[in-house]
Amino acid sequence: MMSEDLWKILGIPEKTSVHLFQHGDSLHIGPLIGVFTAGFTKDSMRPIGERSMYFAKLMTAARKCGAFAFVFGAHQVDFKDQSIKGLMYNKKGWKQVKVPLPDVVYDRLPNRSSESLEQVASTRHKLQSQYLIPWFNPSFFDKWKVFEKLQEDDAVRHYLPGTILNPKQETLAKMLEEYEQIYIKPANGSLGLGIQQILKPANENYYYCRFRTGKENRLRSYSSLSRLIKQQYPSGKLDGFIVQQGIDLHKINQRPMDYRVHTNKNKDGKWEVSAIAAKIAGEGSLTTHTSSEGTVKTLNELVTDYGFSKDYEKSLSEAALKLSHSLDDKIPGFIGEFGFDLGITKNDEIYLFEANSKPxxxxxxxxxxKAEEMSTRVLPMEYAIHLAKSAIEKALVHHR
Incomplete structure (x- = not known):
């Protein structure tokens, strides 16, 4: 029971069932979850552009879990007033609301360039350091740093393909001799952009390079490796790139495939697997991304339509959970989810190609x-409640 005046003073956004955290004679109503992003538009129907639908579903998931959630950007925070003009979503659509600073923040910045903006970085730093707001999924990963961290861990090292940073031409030649195919990737890339595959079959004299320009998959042949590098990398240097051993992957109709495995922390702050799907490369494509005409299949479809083993689900889940624990131990800050790209060879060995902090x-x-999609929205909200609860209880104890 609460008077209307008190309701307004506390800035409670709307009537819905939420959590009450009690410690002695202190009561905390909430939690209030802020979802931090960038790329806002003037369109009141789609205020975060193409991603508006995803954020709307996230708000709905928060309500299901018994929390208030809103979306906000760095430009909407008023530190003088200690409030935020954020966006909430309900059945009637989006509305702007003025709310107090959140109990916890879920970071869903869309890309590295928004992350590096001065206003974004300083807002994040201030909310974390001055207001001690728990903030999860704080940054995008550098592929090489992730590789180095996992390389130190005996429990997961065997999942890593041979990988070298800033490779020289001699290194590429040596790796091609050993594996017949290699991948060159920007260490800071995402979405499969800038990846090139080089192939040198043992019984051929030519080097082949597979890459993508615009919306087209391309394949070029070269009489020598130095010609290939000169043409594909005009600076002649591969600084800021990693080279990775090519893996002979599972194939369907001659097209290689890998697996996307999502892991999330749950309401108890423990890791669990929330989704697994197979991604099959598009014709002539060097990655399995849907943007390069890749297709998605469920594990069930692989078993029923293509006769794959049911055991793959168990081994992929096991690998993803081990990798989640390993990275979580080594990366500072709170992490609530990962998206792993894993490959399985013909000999049933599992390799990690990429770990994504914002899958x-x-x-x-x-x-x-559908069920997995729902799960990957509900779990971050449950983990946000878990983090907020821990922080609130600590603060209430300290306050008393």
Whole structure:
């Protein structure tokens, strides 16, 4: 029971069932979850552009879990007033609301360039350091740093393909001799952009380079490796790139495939696997991204339509959980989710190609992954409640 005046003073956004945290004679109503992002538009129907629908679903998931959630950007924080003009979503659509500073923040910045903006970085730093707000999924990963951290861990080292930073031409030649195919990737890249595959079959004299320009998959042949590098990398240097051993992957109709595995922390702050799907490369494509005409299949479809083993689900889940624990131990700050790209060889060995701190959601276009899609929205909200609860209880004890 609460008077209307008190309701307004406390800045409670709307009537809905939420948590009450009690410690002695202190009561905390909430929690208030802020979802931090960038890329706002003037469109009141789609205030965060193409991603508006995803954020709307996230708000709905928060309500289901018994929390208030809102979306905000760095430009909407008023530190003088200690309030935020954020966006909330309900059945009637989006509305702007003035709320107090949140109990916890879920970081969903869309890309590295928004992350490096001065206003974004300083807002994040201030909310974390001065207001001690727990902030999870704080930054994008550098592929090489992730590789180095996992390399130190005996429990997961065997999942790593041979990888070298800033490779020289001699290194590429040596790796091609050993593996016949290699991948060159920007250490800071994402979404498969800038990846090139080089192939040198043992019984051929030519080097082949597979890459993508615009919306087209390309394949070029070269009589020598130095010609290939000169043409594909005009600076002649591969600084800021990593080279990775090519893996002979599972194939369907001659097209290689890998697996996307999502892991999330749950309401108890423990890791669990929330989604697994197979991604099959598009024709002539060097990656399995849906943006390069890749297709998504559920593990069930692989078993029923293509005769794959049911055991893959268990081994992929096991690998993803081990990798989640390992990275969580080594990376500072709170992490609530990962998206792993894993490959399985013909000999059933599992390799990690990439670990994503803010995993894309393209696999959820598949109509049979509805439950998993829902799970990957509900779990971050449950983990946010877990973090907020811990922080609130600490603060209440300290206050008393």
């Amino acid at each position: 894309g959601r393209s696999i959820f276009g598949h109509k049979r992954l």
